[in-house]
Amino acid sequence: MDHNPPMPQPFAAPVLYTPDGTPYYAAPAPLTAPPALYQPTPPLPAPVQYAHPALYAPAPLPQQPAPALGRDPWPARLLAGGIGVGGAGLGLGFLLQTLAAATTAIGFLAAAIGVLYLLKNGGGGGRGGQGAVNVHVNVTNRNR
Template sequence: MDHTTNPQPFAAPVLYTPDGTPYYAHPAPLTAPPALYHPAAALPLPAQYAAPVLQLPAPLAQAPAVPVRDPWPARLVAGGVGIGGAGIGIGFLAQALAAATTALGFVTAGLAVVWLLKTTSGGGGRGGQGAVNVRVNVTNRNR
């Protein structure tokens, strides 16, 4: 590995101020004394960077409270819209309830018809008993 083509980075020596604060020295001669680092909170901002002072306007004099008219027409209209909306909602509810009960009635009627067809036979009498053995003895006494 050739170190001549890739020289090692320069490491600046560390010097200290009389109070013991470290700073990095550069091989070139300094044109001014080294500046010490001060946190931003400790330094005051220059005038061009200072926040502008906001001047709030003087509070306006409060006008005396004027009694406001009761908006009874608006309340009547709002109540009417509310009642109308409730009426429409109740109408939809009643319609859905009627449809459900109608469907339930149709299902019940269908089940009743099926039960009746299953339990009764085509003829009259005691229905649904199946085949019955009948023995009939007829004698002619007039002989």
């Protein structure tokens, strides 16, 4: 329920007609002079015609449909923009998540290849391929 007092309606002047059928608007107060009839403005002069109108004529602008009366389209445009921004953010989130997963997989693959290389080539110290400990024993007895 609306608790606000009703707004006063603007005064709509009644339309009166002259004997020949021409409409005019009556003023709300008594007239001090006879009502003035509507006189249309004279038409504008015709534009200058050039020898080659295709060379000088501007390109026609696309006609935009007028919005329906009684309906302002800005809320729909804001809603569409918000849905578009949200969709773009969601898409960007999926893109970054996929990129992170791909770089993690590439890192794991590089680590596995490195471990295999070290196992194959014996990177544990000493000479390669002979193990980590190289023991060589030479015993001679000089007291004999």
